[in-house]
Amino acid sequence: MTTPAGIEIVGLTKAYGDHAVLEGVDLVVSAGTIHALLGSNGAGKTTVVKILSTLLRPDGGSAAVAGHDVVTAAARVRESISLTGQFAAVDEILTGRENLVLIAELRRIADPGGVADALLTRFDLTGVAGQRVATYSGGLRRRLDIAMSLIGEPPVLFLDEPTTGLDPQSRLEVWKTVRELAGHGTTVLLTTQYLDEAEQLADRIAVLHDGRIIADGTLAELKQLLPPTTVEYVEKQPSLEDIFLAIVGHDGAATKETR
Amino acid sequence: MTTHVVHDTDVLLRRSLRHILRSPDTIITTAVTPIAMLLLFVYVFGSAIDVGSDSYVNYLLPGILLITVASGIAYTAFRLFTDVSGGVFERFQSMPIARPAFLWGHVLTSVVANLTSLVIVVIVALLMGFRTGAGVLAWLAVLGIMVLFTLALTWLAVIPGLTAKSVDGVSGFSYPLIFLPFVSSAFVPTEGMPAPVRWFAEHQPVTPIVNTIRDLFAGQPVGGEGVIAVAWCVGLLLVAYALAMRTYRRKIT
Numbered sequence: 284m285t286t287p288a289g290i291e292i293v294g295l296t297k298a299y300g301d302h303a304v305l306e307g308v309d310l311v312v313s314a315g316t317i318h319a320l321l322g323s324n325g326a327g328k329t330t331v332v333k334i335l336s337t338l339l340r341p342d343g344g345s346a347a348v349a350g351h352d353v354v355t356a357a358a359r360v361r362e363s364i365s366l367t368g369q370f371a372a373v374d375e376i377l378t379g380r381e382n383l384v385l386i387a388e389l390r391r392i393a394d395p396g397g398v399a400d401a402l403l404t405r406f407d408l409t410g411v412a413g414q415r416v417a418t419y420s421g422g423l424r425r426r427l428d429i430a431m432s433l434i435g436e437p438p439v440l441f442l443d444e445p446t447t448g449l450d451p452q453s454r455l456e457v458w459k460t461v462r463e464l465a466g467h468g469t470t471v472l473l474t475t476q477y478l479d480e481a482e483q484l485a486d487r488i489a490v491l492h493d494g495r496i497i498a499d500g501t502l503a504e505l506k507q508l509l510p511p512t513t514v515e516y517v518e519k520q521p522s523l524e525d526i527f528l529a530i531v532g533h534d535g536a537a538t539k540e541t542r
Numbered sequence: 543m544t545t546h547v548v549h550d551t552d553v554l555l556r557r558s559l560r561h562i563l564r565s566p567d568t569i570i571t572t573a574v575t576p577i578a579m580l581l582l583f584v585y586v587f588g589s590a591i592d593v594g595s596d597s598y599v600n601y602l603l604p605g606i607l608l609i610t611v612a613s614g615i616a617y618t619a620f621r622l623f624t625d626v627s628g629g630v631f632e633r634f635q636s637m638p639i640a641r642p643a644f645l646w647g648h649v650l651t652s653v654v655a656n657l658t659s660l661v662i663v664v665i666v667a668l669l670m671g672f673r674t675g676a677g678v679l680a681w682l683a684v685l686g687i688m689v690l691f692t693l694a695l696t697w698l699a700v701i702p703g704l705t706a707k708s709v710d711g712v713s714g715f716s717y718p719l720i721f722l723p724f725v726s727s728a729f730v731p732t733e734g735m736p737a738p739v740r741w742f743a744e745h746q747p748v749t750p751i752v753n754t755i756r757d758l759f760a761g762q763p764v765g766g767e768g769v770i771a772v773a774w775c776v777g778l779l780l781v782a783y784a785l786a787m788r789t790y791r792r793k794i795t
């Protein structure tokens with residue numbers, strides 16, 4: 284077992300019908316670290332996150348979050364986590380502040396209004412706090428979504444593609460928020476298709492491909508995996524994208540043309 | 543755990559009541575169709591329909607009340623569908639919230655919303671000349687039957703609310719329910735119907751429920767039909783609740 288607030292996944296499998304998505308995922312996330320789960324669209328990132336947040340039952344293998352098994356101790360897991368799903372899960376009809384108060388009340392926090400106001404300030408949402416969320420931009424919505432996830436200070440946080448669909452400015456704001464979380468000692472599992480995002484935010488990076496974790500390590504460790512011959516061609520440091528492409532065995536040149 | 547269910551249901555109930563307050567048009571829309579039917583049947587077809595000594599608006603109102611609920615629960619299904627398709631449902635499910643609270647919040651909201659629509663319809667009926675000799679107890683009995691009926695149809699509406707793939711799929715289920723009163727004693731007495739239709743009309747739930755409410759409004763004693771009406775409501779409620787809960791359990795694990 285890892286430290287109590289971490290995540291431990293062993294041999295996790297999941298299929299939708301006869302479409303096998305996870306075929307033996309192994310991953311350990313240490314407490315208080317940010318771990319990126321990197322994979323292309325359809326790799327199974329959301330499936331992993333849903334299993335870890337007790338929304339989906341695995342077919343095989345096991346997963347423990349904060350020391351609790353996601354199947355046999357689901358209620359315990361829910362007390363330890365917070366999920367920011369792939370699509371912002373906010374109540375459109377309520378205002379931003381009402382959304383925060385709602386979650387605070389559901390988490391039975393003593394002063395829901397105070398907690399809401401503190402988060403509104405911290406996330407720079409005070410100006411729009413009284414407006415209905417339906418009027419919010421994508422970036423505002425995502426910020427509110429993440430703010431809602433922080434209520435009750437759960438030790439483990441899942442962020443499923445937190446910046447997908449955001450404009451560059453909003454993306455930078457979300458990055459700033461995530462970096463702050465790391466300072467608070469929260470364990471974060473962050474999924475992303477953006478290689479630079481993993482590079483920017485994560486202490487460790489795991490690559491999910493063909494139903495398995497095909498690489499897992501720090502950025503420096505992953506860079507070691509790159510065939511040295513490639514280094515001769517490039518002048519600057521290889522980006523994570525090069526590493527990714529090298530690992531999954533694509534033809535780098537062909538991929539570059541299609542971009 | 544029980545206290546959690548009550549607390550969480552209360553929080554979620556207040557949330558969706560707020561939704562209704564912010565879009566009161568759902569309550570108005572719910573009331574509009576039944577009111578249109580009331581006007582149409584009372585002022586256009588009513589003179590051609592012989593219901594004996596009673597005035598036609600008095601005769602028609604009970605059936606219209608059932609139609610009001612049948613159209614109102616489409617919004618319940620819609621509100622559930624919005625939560626499920628928008629990710630709010632998944633957020634709640636990943637939180638330490640008492641599991642039944644999510645559904646109960648919506649179900650109780652449905653009861654409040656439908657009762658509000660029913661009050662509007664009754665007020666319009668009163669303006670149109672509806673008169674009743676019902677005392678307090680008879681009114682309470684009508685209220686009790688309507689609450690039971692609303693609960694039964696609401697739990698039924700939970701199923702498409704949780705499972706529908708599109709908005710069209712959500713509302714489609716309520717059309718047959720709105721149609722059912724037409725083949726009952728709600729609009730015309732069953733005596734004049736062709737034998738097979740009449741058999742159906744007299745053995746489906748709407749007829750005993752409508753007849754019971756009619757008797758209560760008329761200040762007449764409710765006979766064995768009242769027992770059958772309540773039995774239908776409770777039976778439907780139990781079956782709908784069991785099916786909805788099974789759907790919910792499948793959805794959350």
Ligand SMILES: Nc1ncnc2c1ncn2[C@@H]1O[C@H](COP(=O)(O)OP(=O)(O)O)[C@@H](O)[C@H]1O
Pocket residue numbers: 299302304322323324325326327328329330331
């Ligand atoms: N409920 C579902 N039913 C059937 N197939 C699904 C379902 N959810 C996801 N999939 C499929 O499983 C694969 C992985 O999906 P997902 O975990 O969402 O990937 P990612 O989040 O990495 O994009 C995809 O091919 C997707 O089409």
Ligand SMILES: [Mg+2]
Pocket residue numbers: 328329330369443444
């Ligand atoms: Mg995904």
